[in-house]
Amino acid sequence: MTKTKVKLTPLKLDDDAIFLSSKSKSDDGDESPEEKDEDEDEDEGIDERSHAQLLSDLGKLSKRKKAARDVRVSLGGSSKKVDTSDILTRLGTKYMEQENKKLTTTTKPLEKHAALRAKRAAGLEKVTIEVNKWENLVYSRRRAEQLSFPVENADVRIMTSEKAQTTKPKTSLEKKVYELLKGANLEEKKETDEEKATKRAMSLMELKERNAEIWRQREMKRRYEEKSRLQNKSKSRKYHRILRKERLKKEKQELEMLEKTDPDAALERLNNIEHSRIHERMSLRHKRSKWAKQQGLRVRDTKDQTAKSALEENERMYHELTRKLKVNNKDGEEHDSEDEELLELLKDRQAAIDAGEYDPMNPWTKKVTKNDSGIEDNGDDKSFSRFKRFWEEVNKRKIVELEAQKFVEENERSKQSSFKLVKEKNVQIENKQDGTAKEIKENEDVDQIEEKESKEEKENEGGKSNSEESELDEVEERPTKKRKFNNEDNNENEQDKEFSIDSMFDDAEMELKKKVKRRLEKLGVDVNKPVEWNTIKRRKKNKQKKGPPNIQEFDFSSENMRDNLDEGLSRAKTMDDMENLQTAQGEGTISKNDTGNKKENIEDKLGKGEPKKKKIEVDPTKFIKVNAKSLRTAMPDNVTKGGEGLDDSEEELEEDPEDLIREAFEDDYLIDEFKSEKEAAINKNNVELSLALPGWGDWTGPNIKVSNRKLKRFKIRTPKAPPRKDASLGNVIYNEEADVHENLRKTMVSELPYPFKSVKDFEASIRAPVGRMFVPENAHRKLTAPPIVTKMGTVIDPIDEDQLLKKKLKKTLPQSEPQKSKKEMGKNEKGNNKGNQKGDKNKKRNNRGNQKGQKNRDKNKKRNNRGNQKGQKNRGKIVK
C-alpha cells in the first residue's frame, strides 16, 4: 500500500469550511451515528431548514471528510453560523503561511497498472530473498558426494532444567527476583546427590537380582538343551561296539547262570541262537542284502570310507552269526573236496598235454592250465615275472654301461683323439653289445628250457613248493612268441636291439660325446660348427669308406637319428627347383672341399642359383625394380644386408649409361608395379581356404586336379571384411596390420568431459584405481560409495526448513555437537580424507586421481580451497 498523506490545501480548506458550517448547524458532533440520529430527532423542531441542508451536505461527504469532521467537532463550537473567513482571520495569515510552507503537494497516485507492477517487482524481490536462503544448502547438496534419503530431521533436543546450567543472578534486580522466588517456594527442589545415589543404588540392587534370575534361567535352559542334545546325538562306532560287547557278555553270563539254574530255559536260549544262525545262513542277510549290495557299489564308485567300514561291519556280523559252524566242523570236509578238485584238474591237464592240445594261453583250456594254488598265486606269479623281466633289463643295461665305461677309460688312457679310432670303438661297442645281448638271450633260453623240463617233472609229481610253482608258472605264462622271436632273429637282431636299447645307447653316447668333446677341446678343435646332414649324406654316398671329417657325425643317439632320417617338408616341386638342388649339391661338394660350411652353401644357392634364372627371362621392370630399391635406401651399403650378387649388379648399373636413361622413364613401369603391389596387398587378406581333400570322392594322383565344385563345396566362408581404408585412396597402400592404434582409438576420449577443467585432472582421475585389487578395502568402499542412497518403500519428503536450522545449529553449536550416527561419522571421515568437499564439482575426481601420492595434490587442494572461500563469501553476501 502506498502511503499518501492528507495535506491541507486552500481548496480543501474551503471544503472543510463548508462542511464545518453545515456541521455546526446540525449537531454537537457525537461520535456514533446512532447518537447522531437521536440528536437530530431532538433538534427537529429547532431548525428544519438547516436539517435539510445537513442531509444534502451529508450526501456529499466522503469517508475521509467524515473523519476530519470528527476531529473538528471535538474543537467545539456554537450553533451560530461560522464564517470561514472569521476563522481564517482568527488563525492568522502568518500561521497559515507557516503551515503552507511546511506542507508540499502530494504526487499523483500511480496508475493501477503501474502500482501493481511496482508491487510485483517488490514481491519478486522479496521472494528472491526468501528463496535465496536455500541456496547454500542446495549447492552443498548438489556437490555432496553422497546423499542419503529420506533426509534426516534436524536434531532438536530438549534441555531439562537439571541439565541446564543454573543461571547466576548478575544484576541487583535479578537477585531480588530470585530471592522472591525462593521465598515463594515456586522452584522445585532439586534432588541432592545423596538422594540420587540412594536411588541409583536401589535400582542397582534390583538390576542385579533381575540379572541373576535371568542368568539362572538361561543356564538351566542351556544345560537342559545340552543334555538332550547329547542324548540325541548319534553315537560312535566304538560306543556301539562296547555296548554290544557288554550285552554279549551279559547274555553269556545269563546263559551260564541259566545252565546252572534252569537248563530247559538255557536250552531254549541256545535253540534260539541256533535258529538265528540258521536263519542267517538261509537268508544271507548280511551277505547279500540289497543294502549290502548298495554299499558295495558305493565303495566301488565313490570310495566311500563309511560305506566301506559299514560293509566290513556287516561282514563281521555275518561271521559272528555263522561262527558256530566252524567250531562244529573240524573234520575238514571242505579240504578234502578241494583236494579232490585239484586232483581232477591236474588229471585233465595231463590228459591235455598227452593229447598235444595243451596251450597255457588258450582261454578255453584255462581250466586245465589253472594250477592248484588258485587265483591269488597266479597274480603273484605275474608280478614276479614282471619283476624278473625288469631285473633282467637292469642287468643288461648295467653290462652295457660297464662296457661303455671300460672303453671310455681305455680311451682316456690311450689319449689318442683320432675320429677313426672313436668310430671304430663305437662300432666295437655296438658289436660287443650285440654279443652280450646275444649271450644273455641264449642263457635265458637255456634256463627256460631247463625250467620247462623241471616243470614237467614237477607237474607229474604234483609239486607243492611255492617257489617252484611260481617259476614254473612264469615259464608257462611267458608268451611263446618271444621265444620264437628270439630264435628266429638271433642272426639279425642288431636292429632290434638297437631299438630296444635305444635309450641305453643314448646314455652311453652322451657320455662318450662329452668326453670326446672335452678331449677335442683340449686339442683345440672347434666342435660346435654345425654340419648339415645333406653334406654328410652326400659324403657317405660319394666316399663311404673315407674317414668322417666332422665330429658331429658321431651323433647316433636315437633322437638325432630320427631327425637326420626325417626329410624336410620342403620338396623340390618344379624342374627348376630340381636343378637348383642339383647345382647346390654340386657346389656343396666343391665347397665342402674348400670350407665345408653350411652357410656359404646356402648363400651360394641364393647367389648363384637365381642369376641363372634371371638370365633366362629378361624383364626390364624387374631390372628397374632392383635398381629402385638400391636407390631408395639412404643407408650406407655396408649396413644393407645385400649379398655379393646385389653389390655386383649395382656396380654394373652405375657403370652402364643406358640404364640411367631407363631410370628416367621408369615411372611407367612403377605405376604398373604399384598397382600390382596394391592388388597383392588386398589379396593378401582375401585368401580363400578350402577344406577339400584330394582323393575323396574322386581319383587323385599326379596331373589330376581337385574339381572346382569340390573346392567350392568345402570352402570356408568367412565374414566379409570391412572396406579397406585405402579403397578410396588411389596411390596409397594402407597397411592395416601396422595400425596398432585401431583398438586404442576406441578407448580415447575426444574431448574433455564436463566437470573437468583440465586434461591433466581427467587423466589423473582415470589413472586412479578404485578396485579393491589396487586400493585398500576401506578406500575402495569410500571410492565406490553410491552417490544416492535410498530405502525401498520409505517415503522421501520434500526438503524441510528444519534442514536450514540443522545447518545453523551445526555452525553455531559446534561444541555441543550431538552424538553422531555411524553414517555421519563415515561421511565426515570421508570428507576429511578427501579434502575439502566444497570444491569444484570435479573435486571428487581430482582427489580420486590424486589419492596415491600425486604431486599436484596439494596444489589442487589449495586451489580448490581458494575457490571455495570465494564462493562462500559471495553466497554469504546474498543471504545477508
Place this chain on the structure above:
Amino acid sequence: MHLADADKIEGKKSGPAGLVLPNVGHKAHMYFNPEFIHFLVVTTSHKNQKPTLNAVELQGFLKSLFVSSAKGHAIIYLFKHEKGRFLGTIQDAEIFLCEGAASHRRLPSLPPHTETRSTIKVSADRFYFVTVRFLKTLFKWPLQKSSNLDAVPYCLVSTIVTGISHHRHKNEFITCGERVLLWDSSTKSPRFSYDWNTSGDGNEASVACVKFNPVETNLFASSDYANNLVLYDTRAKEVIKVKLTTRINALAWNPMEAFILTAASEDYNLYSFDIRRMDKNNRVINMHSGHTAAVMDLDYSPTGKEFCAGSYDKSIRIFRVEDGKSRDIYHTKRMFKVSSVLWSADNKYILSGSSDHNVRLWKARASEKMGKMKEREKASINYSEELKRKYGHFPEVRRIARNRHLPKHIYHSAKEHRIIKDSQSRKEGNRRAHSKKGAVPFVAARKKPIVGLEDHQ
C-alpha cells in the same frame, strides 16, 4: 482385456534384472606398496574395461510392471499425496485409489467424474481429498481406509475448474481453470482470486496447470493457454510472468531445490527455470530435449536429482536435472499417448497413465536390482556403478550406455526433427552471411523459447 491376460502380455519382459557382475566380487590380494600401485595403475583402465563394458551392457535390462487396466475409455491421471502414500488414477468413469507403489491395493472406486486434467488432491492432514466434478463442483472425500467413500458435495464454483493443487502443510488449495482461485478448506467460497492471466487481447485465458511449491510453501506457479508462466506468492499475490512461444502443459517444482521450476512444453522440450533469475538474460537455465511430441506431464523424483516426463510420442523419458538429454526412455508396444507420470515417493518406481486405459509401473532405474542384497553383492554393484561413472566418457562405453532401442515412429520423427533443425540453422547461417554484420544476431537456444517478461519494460 482381462487383468490377468494383460499381465501376461505386459509382464513377459519382466525377467529378473539382477546384476551379477563378473570380475569384481572376488577376493584378491592387495598391494599397498605405492610404487607397485603406480605400476598397476597404468593397467587399471584396461583391466577395468571389460567389467565396465559388462556393467554398461547389463544396464540395458528394462523392467516394467503392469499395474492395472482401467475400464472405460478415457485419459488417466495420476496423483499422489504429498506425503507419498496415496496414488490414484482418475478418468472419466472412476477414480481408483491405490496405497503405496509396491502394494497397489485398489480402494473402492468412486462415482464418475468427467475431467480433462488431474483434478484431485489430497489434503495435508490426509483426512480428505478434493475432486472436481462436472467442471464446476468441488467434492470433498473422506480418506480413511475402512470408511465407505461418500462424497460430500463441497461447493459449486462460479467458474470452470480444471485443476487443483494442495498446499503442503496448510489446508489450502488452489484451483485453476477460468481463474486461479485460492481456497481454504474451512470455508465454502474461494478466499482469493488471482486475475493476471489475461492474454494480450484482453480475453481471459484459461489456466492449464497450477502447482504449489513443496518447499517454499507460499509460492505457486501456473501456466495458461496464452503461453504464460506465472509465479505467485500467496502473500504478495502475483510475482512474475513470463511469456513463452508455446504453451506449457505441466509444471513441477524440484522438491529439494526450492527455486527450480521445470515446465513441460508443447514444443517437445522441457525447460528448467530458476525463479530468482527470471530476468532477460537468464530465463531458462536448462533445456531438456528428446521427446518428439508435446510433453504432457512431468514429475520430479523425490531426491530432486531427476525427473520423468510423459509425452504424446507414447514414451516416457527420464532426465537428469543437469543434463539436456534424457538418461533413459521407456516405451512398450502397447503404451499409447502418455498423459500423466508420477515418480513414487520412495524413488524406486515411476507410474504412467496413458490413453490406452492402462496404468504402468516402471522401475525408475531399469537395471536396478530390487530386494535385499548381500553386502558383497551390493559392493560389487557399487563398484560397477563407479566404473560406469568413471569410464562413462569413453566412446565405446558411452556408445553402449546410450544405445537404446527406439520405436520406429520415435526414431523417424527424431530424425525428421533433426533435419528440420539443421535446415533452420543453416538458413539462419545463410541469412547471417548475406546480411549486414549484426543484423541477424546469434540467439542462444535457451533464449529462443521465451518471448519476454510481462510487466517489465
